[in-house]
Amino acid sequence: MPEPEFPERPALAALRARRSHSRVTEEAPDREELEYLLSAMSSVSDHSALKPWRIIEIRGAGREKLGKALAKANGTSKDKGIAKAMRAPLVLAVVVSPKKSSKVPYWEQESVASAVAHYLSLLLHEAGWGTMWRTGDAARSKKIRKAHKLEKHEQLLGWIYVGGVRERDRRVKRRKPLDMERHLSRM
Template identity: 60%
Template sequence: MTTALEALELRRSHSKLVDPAPSPEQLAPLVAAMTSVADHSGLRPWRLIEMRGDARTILGEALADAAEKPDKREKLIKKAERAPLVLAVVVSPRKSDKVPLWEQEAVASGVAHLLSLLLDEAGWGVIWRTGSHTRSAAVHRAHQLGEHEYLLGWLYIGSVPDQDRRAKPRKPLDLPKHLSAL
């Protein structure tokens, strides 16, 4: 069994993803595991929107509308179709006197990251994508978000082609820069 440390060391983002993607039945227990995400007051201020097939085209059209670049419309639409499954990560804030908005956003971010680790461990390829139009009005409408909801980005999920499974070395972390003591 892989340890959490090994899972982190082995995880890689994969920008090239193909069919198949996890089925709703395969995805459900991974999402259900998000109950363990650190979440002050258990607000669960997040939700995921699953997009497959033509639903990805709706996302692509919204990105193209937000970009307002007619000459790049088809290219932008295709960007949303670069994986067989796209999960929108939505911050869905809850009213709370104890838990500020930034902390609720951190919970949603934790869900996205931990879910990407679980997907990777289960053998799926995943990459977290964002962009300048993530919080545009057109994208907000396309996702049918509530008035106070907003996107953190999307997890693009699918199978990794064999030639892309090679582990690419990561640049080592400069520990003194990122870990200090008072």
């Protein structure tokens, strides 16, 4: 079925072009750019405006600390854990930091943190950075909790690995269209 003719809007174009980059260069956004992009997260849908999330910026030696914790959590060698953490020059840990609320359940607050992770990945992509969202069983392990200094009530959702986009990965690949019969229904 041919796509209908609608005007291409910047957010739509960015979303259609976004893709994951498992390999990135050693360039990364600096703290100022990261803060600028994070400032847009105040627009994320957030029942009662609880802001139940936070981001932990991991660079340099922090990545080695993360790698050691990954190795312990996964039961692998220290070298293997460190290699995983060094896949990108910047790693952003996305943390659900729920607030006490009689109106907003935990699952809804976790959804807000997930939206922040996705929107931030989209904004990083639009700014020219490559990202890869990484999770796994280790994200909820005691070793990882300790390394990230999480509070008792907090949970780690995963990490956004960020770096420069390799030249060979700059071309946009067409994606398989969604099956609307499966993904869009009526009540």
